[in-house]
Amino acid sequence: MKNTLKMILALVVVVATSAFTTVGTGYDIGDIATDFKLENIDGKMVSMADYKDAKGFIVIFTCNTCPYAVAYEDRVEALNKKYADKGYPVIAIMPNNTDVKPGDNMEAMKARAKAKGFTFPYLMDKGQKIYPQYGATKTPHVYVLEKTKKGPQVKYIGAIDDNYQDASAVTKTYVEDAVDALLDGKAVPETKTRAIGCSIKV
Secondary structure, eight states, rough: OOHHHHHHHHHHHHHHHHHTOOOOOOOOOOOOOOOEEEETTOOOOOOOOTTTTTSSEEEEEEEOOOHHHHHHHHHHHHHHHHHHHTTTOOOEEOOOTTTGGGGHHHHHHHHHHHHHOOOOOOOOOSSSSSHEEEEEEESSSSEEEOSSSSSSEEEEOOOOOSSSGGGOOOOOOEEEEEEEETTTOOOOOOOOOOSSSOOOOO
């Protein structure tokens, strides 16, 4: 009986630990991100290398169908309008399997971008090859990258801010703080936060 209880207890500990342990996949702070070449809603292929004058990038994994992603659309647009001219454009990538989520297919992406007036590229991760490289798990999930001689270096990973429900109630603007610090030549104040959103559909 004691042995059985010990085994059950051990199993509970393992399960509980694994639930709160992040798997060591994807990029970490300081890693160099590999470039991608993905189809945009205008039919053109887009990569980071296309942005010759950029100082870095705000890469956001997002989609049409997740209510969290939809709640952040205006804030993503605002980030691009604020930082694209300063050298940190937004690049949005839709990572979901469209067989599972047909509302995220290319036609739906085009319609959503037109309806919302997106000023940033909205790319499809066809074959779902890019989001695992980054280690993205949610929509939205943000990666702030800074251009270096070695390539685009990861400087921030996580959420856009601390209140997905109400933009007016935000007290911490993680992405803005990160980009502002990089533009000022300072260290990013908070390099990692927990991304809040829907799980990426595989």
